[in-house]
Amino acid sequence: MEACNTYYYATRDPLGAAGDFTTAPEISQMFGELIGAALADVWARAGQPRGARYVELGPGRGTLASDALRAMRSAGLQPPVHFVETSPVLRQAQAAAVPHAQWHDSIADLPTDVPLLVVANEFLDALPIRQHVAGIERHVEVIGGALAFDRDGEIVETSPARDAVTAEIAGRVAKQGGAALIVDYGHTATGPGDTLQAVRGHHFAGLLDKPGEQDLTSHVDFQRTAEVARSAGAAVAGPVEQGPWLERLGILARARALANAAPDRTAEIEACRARLCRPDQMGSLFKLLAIRAPEWPTPAGL
Numbered sequence: 001m002e003a004c005n006t007y008y009y010a011t012r013d014p015l016g017a018a019g020d021f022t023t024a025p026e027i028s029q030m031f032g033e034l035i036g037a038a039l040a041d042v043w044a045r046a047g048q049p050r051g052a053r054y055v056e057l058g059p060g061r062g063t064l065a066s067d068a069l070r071a072m073r074s075a076g077l078q079p080p081v082h083f084v085e086t087s088p089v090l091r092q093a094q095a096a097a098v099p100h101a102q103w104h105d106s107i108a109d110l111p112t113d114v115p116l117l118v119v120a121n122e123f124l125d126a127l128p129i130r131q132h133v134a135g136i137e138r139h140v141e142v143i144g145g146a147l148a149f150d151r152d153g154e155i156v157e158t159s160p161a162r163d164a165v166t167a168e169i170a171g172r173v174a175k176q177g178g179a180a181l182i183v184d185y186g187h188t189a190t191g192p193g194d195t196l197q198a199v200r201g202h203h204f205a206g207l208l209d210k211p212g213e214q215d216l217t218s219h220v221d222f223q224r225t226a227e228v229a230r231s232a233g234a235a236v237a238g239p240v241e242q243g244p245w246l247e248r249l250g251i252l253a254r255a256r257a258l259a260n261a262a263p264d265r266t267a268e269i270e271a272c273r274a275r276l277c278r279p280d281q282m283g284s285l286f287k288l289l290a291i292r293a294p295e296w297p298t299p300a301g302l
């Protein structure tokens with residue numbers, strides 16, 4: 001999974017209609033704007049500490065960052081921008097959207113002495129998982145010239161890679177001050193289940209088809225993520241469902257303001273809002289977990 005995704009992201013921009021999948025910030029500017037507003041608000045309530053940085057993990061095309069930074073600027077916050085991104089193709093797109101950003105290969109390279117305002121949307125789901133059947137790790141093998149899983153049964157998933165990223169971000173935020181908003185699809189409680197999925201051209205595909213040419217992800221275990229963050233010394237709020245969270249942050253008012261400014265786009269804006277919020281679309285499967293320094297306030301909407 002790690003090798004496939006490294007190749008996959010290094011060789012293409014997978015986002016949007018012409019690609020394989022579409023993410024919330026690519027659906028509507030409202031998503032990034034509300035995240036920016038929530039970060040500016042938590043920073044203000046923390047006493048506007050000096051030197052705070054905007055950090056995004058796996059920023060895609062830089063769309064979320066550019067929308068969030070615009071909203072932060074109108075709230076009086078203009079932080080330096082740090083992107084953790086390994087794909088050269090996506091770094092190029094990010095540079096077009098946010099020219100003054102600084103890029104890093106890993107979280108370890110982020111500045112160590114300033115508060116961090118961290119965003120990760122659909123980042124953890126792309127990090128590799130392990131699957132186990134009756135306590136034995138499931139492997140992919142070449143059987144009769146084709147790729148196949150070596151065992152079936154009730155599956156339990158773990159992700160040392162996600163745990164490591166979560167612990168690192170939570171540890172940094174706890175020590176340096178700040179907050180992290182983790183948004184992804186996943187479940188509230190740890191439990192068995194096979195959630196590995198492959199997506200190509202906006203449709204589910206066979207898991208072992210075309211290695212490195214389709215998006216491999218799995219659902220995030222938010223209970224586990226919260227436990228790892230707490231063990232690293234951070235405070236945690238959530239997870240909460242994306243739809244109600246965006247509604248508490250004011251997406252209805254934002255949609256109305258955008259529609260008033262561009263009446264001919266009213267139906268399109270409403271359709272985007274519904275896609276982000278409705279429980280039968282992205283509103284319920286997608287969740288938000290907030291990780292913060294113990295002395296920082298809880299971000300809005302939780």
Ligand code: SAH
Pocket residue numbers: 005009015023024025026057058059060061064084085086087090105120121122123126127
């Ligand atoms: N957050 C964006 C993109 C999500 S796709 C959005 O919401 O649109 C996943 C992103 O994570 C891509 O930018 C991909 O290049 C990046 N990524 C995947 N694995 C990574 C890794 N191990 N280290 C850094 N970035 C990674």
